Amino acid sequence: MHLAALAALNISLVSTMTNGIFNIPLAPVRPPTRHNLNGMMRHPRRLIPHHGIPAEVEITNFKNTQFYGPITIGSPGQVFNVIFDTGSADLWVPSIDCPKSNIAGQAHRKFNADASASHKGIGQSFNITYKSGSLDGNLSQDKVMVSYLAVKNQIFGEAMHQSEFFEEIEADGIMGMALEPASFFKQPSVFENMVEQNVVGAPVFAFYLAKPRTPSISERGSMLTLGGTNPELYSGDFTHVDVTKPGYWQFQLDNVKVKGHARGVCRGAKQALVDTGTTLTVGPIREIDDLNMRLGARRIQFAPGMWSFNCLELNSLPDVEFFTNGQVLTMTKDEYVMKVNGLCISAFSGRTYTKDQVPYWVLGTSFMKAYYTKFDLENKRIGFAKARHYSYI
Incomplete structure (x- = not known):
């Protein structure tokens, strides 16, 4: 990237x-033949700590x-x-x-x-x-x-x-x-x-995904919960979206808008994939460029594809809204502005697609800091609830 x-x-x-x-x-x-784990463990032991x-x-x-x-x-x-x-x-x-x-x-x-x-x-x-x-x-x-x-x-x-x-x-x-x-x-x-x-x-x-007190240091406090959720880490109800592709945690994205603008940047319905393995929030390059320009960001000349904000003008930056199935998920400037080496960098990054590829968005950890995110295997859906942010857990 x-x-x-x-x-x-x-x-x-x-x-x-x-x-x-x-x-x-x-x-x-060269994939191996799928191993029959059930055959190896005919009577698995029940272990629920x-x-x-x-x-x-x-x-x-x-x-x-x-x-x-x-x-x-x-x-x-x-x-x-x-x-x-x-x-x-x-x-x-x-x-x-x-x-x-x-x-x-x-x-x-x-x-x-x-x-x-x-x-x-x-x-x-x-x-x-x-x-x-x-x-x-x-x-x-x-x-x-x-x-x-x-x-x-x-x-x-x-x-x-x-x-x-x-x-x-x-x-x-x-x-x-x-x-x-x-x-x-x-x-x-x-x-x-x-x-x-x-x-x-x-x-x-x-x-x-906790927000560090100082961007230049590493810090504990983020949490992975296995086998359920932790109500202490979120507030309000979950917004649920159905998974649209077997195997991947992705859902239909209807539009992306800068709050206060009537017209969105998405050109037709897209797919969005929730990915803890990607730092930025990624989309088709034309849509990302449009989004960054509406936010008042400027291209970084020595870093093609990256955008930056004036660090003295961050308070005026609007929210960015993601629309899906009649629901809205929001990123604030606290999530999409990354302070690195004295620069205020936009977390929105674009990528190009070939003619045989279907354009999609990747909602990485920059997006996920706003939400406690639940991955529900049985119901094949993703849930987003507002994260409770503490300075340290």
């Missing part, structure tokens, strides 16, 4: 969206651009920080066998298969191309724990080679939280297996 522009600004913004229409890979993928009370994982907000938290893989568990990514469906971490020449792999914690008593090799390779980078490696199977929730026989990737982009990522790997139709591995996600193995009380997870 405008990597040259971001480099010019000396910031690292994440995009785990793949370079295509909703995670269609660029490189050939604290009588169904949801589990929570505290997430680190790294400089307002990356959100990650801890999991363990193997027996005994090896700890990794992963981006909990609703824009992809697969889990991967670096392998201890990655070559020393691969700087990205060597810069992070690496999984040691020989040190895990529950590890099983799969004998299949994988290749993933995200919008911002790519990787390849081998598939494995092992125990995965998130908070106190244990998943048996989870298929995951041991990355052997990662592109240069991942050198800038603080997390060791990525844990996809989209669903199996979006999987490169053609396997259930970690959360799907939590539901399948009855380790969560409800097929629901939710994100609270």
